[in-house]
Amino acid sequence: MQINPAEEFMETGQRDQTATDPSQRIEDMEQEEGETDNVRKRIQPWTRQITVRGIITSAIIGSIYSVIAMKLYLTTGIIPNFNASAALLAFVFIKSWTKILEKAGIVSIPFTPQENTMVLTSAVACYSVTVQGGLASYLLALNKRTYEQAGVDTPGNNPSSYKQLSMGWITGYQFLVCFIGVFVLIPLRKILIIDYKLTYPTGMATAVLINGFHSTRVKEAKKQIRGFIKYFSLSFLWAFFQWFFSGKQNCGFARFPTFGLQAQKESFFFDFSLTYVGTGMICSHIVNLSLLFGAVLSWGVMYPLLKNLRGEWFPADVSEESMKSLNGYKVFISIALLLGDGLYHFVKVTYITITSLHGRMNRRNLDPVGSNQNVSTSNYPNKDEIFIRESISMWVGVVGYIAIAILSAIVLPIMFHELKWYYIIICYILVPALAFCNAYGTGLTDINMAYNYSKVGLFAVAAMAGKEHGVVAGLLACGLVKSVLSVSCILMQDFKTGHLTLTSPRTMFVSQAIGTVIGCIVAPLTFLLFYKAFDIGNPHGEYKAPFAIIYRNLAIISVEGLSTLPEHCLELCYGFFAFAVGMGILRDVLPTKIGKWLPLPMAMAVPFIMGAYFTIDMCVGSLVVFLWQKINSQKAELMVSAVASGLICGEGLWILPASLLALAKITPPICMKFLPS
Numbered sequence: 001m002q003i004n005p006a007e008e009f010m011e012t013g014q015r016d017q018t019a020t021d022p023s024q025r026i027e028d029m030e031q032e033e034g035e036t037d038n039v040r041k042r043i044q045p046w047t048r049q050i051t052v053r054g055i056i057t058s059a060i061i062g063s064i065y066s067v068i069a070m071k072l073y074l075t076t077g078i079i080p081n082f083n084a085s086a087a088l089l090a091f092v093f094i095k096s097w098t099k100i101l102e103k104a105g106i107v108s109i110p111f112t113p114q115e116n117t118m119v120l121t122s123a124v125a126c127y128s129v130t131v132q133g134g135l136a137s138y139l140l141a142l143n144k145r146t147y148e149q150a151g152v153d154t155p156g157n158n159p160s161s162y163k164q165l166s167m168g169w170i171t172g173y174q175f176l177v178c179f180i181g182v183f184v185l186i187p188l189r190k191i192l193i194i195d196y197k198l199t200y201p202t203g204m205a206t207a208v209l210i211n212g213f214h215s216t217r218v219k220e221a222k223k224q225i226r227g228f229i230k231y232f233s234l235s236f237l238w239a240f241f242q243w244f245f246s247g248k249q250n251c252g253f254a255r256f257p258t259f260g261l262q263a264q265k266e267s268f269f270f271d272f273s274l275t276y277v278g279t280g281m282i283c284s285h286i287v288n289l290s291l292l293f294g295a296v297l298s299w300g301v302m303y304p305l306l307k308n309l310r311g312e313w314f315p316a317d318v319s320e321e322s323m324k325s326l327n328g329y330k331v332f333i334s335i336a337l338l339l340g341d342g343l344y345h346f347v348k349v350t351y352i353t354i355t356s357l358h359g360r361m362n363r364r365n366l367d368p369v370g371s372n373q374n375v376s377t378s379n380y381p382n383k384d385e386i387f388i389r390e391s392i393s394m395w396v397g398v399v400g401y402i403a404i405a406i407l408s409a410i411v412l413p414i415m416f417h418e419l420k421w422y423y424i425i426i427c428y429i430l431v432p433a434l435a436f437c438n439a440y441g442t443g444l445t446d447i448n449m450a451y452n453y454s455k456v457g458l459f460a461v462a463a464m465a466g467k468e469h470g471v472v473a474g475l476l477a478c479g480l481v482k483s484v485l486s487v488s489c490i491l492m493q494d495f496k497t498g499h500l501t502l503t504s505p506r507t508m509f510v511s512q513a514i515g516t517v518i519g520c521i522v523a524p525l526t527f528l529l530f531y532k533a534f535d536i537g538n539p540h541g542e543y544k545a546p547f548a549i550i551y552r553n554l555a556i557i558s559v560e561g562l563s564t565l566p567e568h569c570l571e572l573c574y575g576f577f578a579f580a581v582g583m584g585i586l587r588d589v590l591p592t593k594i595g596k597w598l599p600l601p602m603a604m605a606v607p608f609i610m611g612a613y614f615t616i617d618m619c620v621g622s623l624v625v626f627l628w629q630k631i632n633s634q635k636a637e638l639m640v641s642a643v644a645s646g647l648i649c650g651e652g653l654w655i656l657p658a659s660l661l662a663l664a665k666i667t668p669p670i671c672m673k674f675l676p677s
Contacts, residue, residue: 043112043114043386043502044112044114045504046390046504046506046507049114049115049118049507050118050507050510050514051109051118053094053097053108054094054118054119054122055122055514057093057094057097057119058090058118058119058120058121058122058126058511058514058515058518059122059123059126059518059522060093061086061089061090061093061119061126062122062124062125062126062515062518062522063126063522064649064652065082065085065086065123065127065130065652066126066127066519066523066526067526067652067653068082068127068648068649068652068655069082069127070130070135070136070526071275071530071652071655072279073130073131073135073136073137073545074136074530074534074536074544074545075542075543075610075614076606076610077136077546077547077606077610078283078291078603078606078614079131080279080282080283082124083120083202083203083206084205084206084209084641084645085282085644085648085649086120086124086127087120087206087209088213088224088228088641088642088645089645089649090116090119090123091116091213091221091225092225092228092229093119094115094116094119095111095225098111112214113211113213113214113501113502113503114502114504114507116210116213116501117207117210117494117497117498117501117508118503118507118508118511119511120206120494121494121498121507121508121511121512121515122511122512122514122518124494124515125487125490125491125512125513125514125518125519126515126516126519126523127519128486128487128490128515128519129174129178129516129519129520130519130522130523130526130527131486132178132450132482132486132487132490133174133177133178133479133483133519133520133523134478134479134482134483135170135526135527136545136547136548137545137547137548137550137551138458138475138476138478138479138548138551139165139173139475139479140536140537140545140548141475141548141551141552141555142162142163142165142472142475142552143164143537144164145536145537146162146545146548146549147161147162149327149537149539149552150549150553155467155556155560156470156471156559157471157552158468158471160468160469160472161471161472163416163472165528167524167528169415170524170527170528171520171521171524172411172415173412173415173476173479174483174520174523174524175517175520176404176407176411176412177408177479177480178483178484178487178519178520179404179487179517180400180401180404180408180428180484180487181435181484181485181487181488181491181516182400182487182491182509182512182513183396183397183401183404184397184401184431184432184435184484184488185397185435185436185439185488185491185492186392186394186396186400186509187394187397188436188439189392189492189495189505190387192439192443192492192495193387193495193496193499194384194387194499196360198440198443198444198496199443199444199496200443200446200496201446202446203493203495203496204496204500206497207496207497207499207500207501210497211501220638223642224638224639224642225642228642228646228649229646231642231643231646231647231650232645232646232647232649232650232653233646233650234274234647235275235278235646235647235648235649235650235651236650236651237650238274239650239654239658242254243654243658244669244670245668245672246668246671246672247669247671248671249535249540249541250673251668251670251671251672251673252668252671253271253272253672254271254272254273255269255271255673255674256269256270257269257674258270261676266303266304267295268300268612268613268616269612269613270613270616270617270620271613271614271616272617273614273617274647274648274650275648275652276614276617276618276621277618277624277647278645278646278647278648279617279618279621279644279648280617280619280620280621280622280625281621281622281643281644281647282621282641282644282648283621283622285625285626286596286597286599286600287600287618288615288618288621288622289597289599289619290600290601290603291603291606291615291618291619292607292612292615293599293604294604294606294607294608295612295615297604298333298608299607299611300612302329303326303329306326306329307326310326313566313567313568314326314329314567320539327539328565328566328569329566329569329572330609331549331550331553331609332553332565332566332569332572332573333569333572333573333576333608334546334550334605334606334608335553335554335573335605336572336574336576336580337576337579337604337605337608338580338605339455339577339580340577340578340579340580340581340584341581341583341584341601341602341605342451342455343581344581344584344585345449345452345584346449348588349441349444349449350437350441352441352444353437353440353441356440382502383500386502387499387505390504390505390506392505392506392509401428401432405424405428408480409424409425409428412424412476412480416476417469418469418472418476419461419472419473420465420473423461423464423465423477424477427477427481428480428484431481431484431485434481434485435484435485435489438450438488438489439488439492442489442492442493443492443496448489448490449485450482450485450489451482453481453482453485454478454479454481454482455554456481457474457477457478457480457481457482458474458475458477458478458551458554458555458558459474459558460477461474461476461478462475462477462558462559463559465559466559467560470555470558470559471552471555471559474554474555474558474559487512490512491508491509491512494508529656529659530659532663533658533659533660533663534659534662544609546606546609546610549609550609576601580601580602583598584601586598625640628640
């Protein structure tokens, strides 16, 4: 699917509201009499597909989703895939723009699927920096608070292993590690999209949505726009209303004891967050049920039992935030689930990739003539012709990649003395091969494995750097690998969308570059807005930043081994690791009608740290979709994505004024709190 830990996982667990069978929907749209030919006749040169209004719109949408993604990442760590939502929002913005100009008597250029795709690509590239740039995970793991949470007496967690987070070095780091990903797979775009005909389900579904917006079915598009605006307004006003009652920590509707005060102590309550409800509407039912299962297993069963073992399994006098207390079990069991599920999918996707490549090579050797005719015998030759004709020189990718790699090898060691230049060179030599494997696997399975490759970089570099510098070097190398692989994979998904919407690859490349530049500025600003306005990293607050402590402990384990684990934690980790691998195997071995309902360990791991409250919200969203589909399945298929997007964006937009009020030291006037009678 946007499993870094959890956010990459949501790309595979998302509910596709745009089409039940994207390829069939594309064929249906292609067969609409005369429509496709007319669209092709209207295709403009690639230089005119990139417009000023499109760049402005993409910057606005990318900034909105950067705020939303940052909020989700700092609270739950779960990021749904926003591609369909961003495509809808781009359509709403540009259509509203043109209508306003028309009423003012100003003639504007037509709004085309190609411009819609350009806006989508740039916006997704922008907010992806927020998600993949590690601001809420491996970079936040470098700050002093996360260092203290990991235990100042923990071996390997030495006082020199934390950094003061500042706009300057964060922005420079983002530009160096994210922008290079735009270049790495340019020479291979034709192979992946045209020759191998990889589906990239997310990119294909988004193309279906965009083509649908610009087809003759204007009535459906208008319904989606009205639904989005309605629920966007509702969500924004509800968030504004809630703010007045949240005067202090643990106050307001967000702490409403839905199931009673005792359940609230164990984090089981509905917190009235429409963002999580909307997220639950986008995610598949099994993702939401897996989250709930993980919450019940951890906070409902395991943690109450472990609390009774205080003084036996872990010291009774240590802080709750220490890794030697209950918190250690929370973090390391989550890591075991993440690594187990991630390792299984890594092996699975690698096997599928190697097998598929081997099969293609054999077919090409046996029938070279037939294989060379793949492009010319395509069902949609005009699409392929446009994609190939608007070529991007291989030298653009090669020179761009080498130039930024050399610049990184010079600048990054100056910024961080722990990160040696030869670590960077080694990473950048290996990354192109990893990027191809990751992009190929994503095209087959829709699972982005960048987070797994990044952990390999973390473990290897942390071990090479040793105890003194291993934590910092490992975390920074992790970001280097993950950012390149994620950005390149996202670009290839967008190339698939552009291929099906007849958008020039040059447009896609430039749009991705523009969005990445905007994102490298917007993402640090967004992060520092949250960092200054809210209590980031407080394990008892709203913004727990769960993956910061996970990444730091992964780095510590890399340099110190397993000696940092609390008593009997290793045995529990072995058990949950085996459980995660076993669930992956069973899901693939059992019949689909049974296997599809087995819990997803990657989703289960999140509430082990975060608590159960957000899982309740997401299950409510899943319940709404389930009932809607039972009552009116056609309307649900059309409107669920628009309604969910409105709920997410409305409350997400309120975060900006709320942050500014917090920075101005303006607090809500009322504290609504619930106490036992």
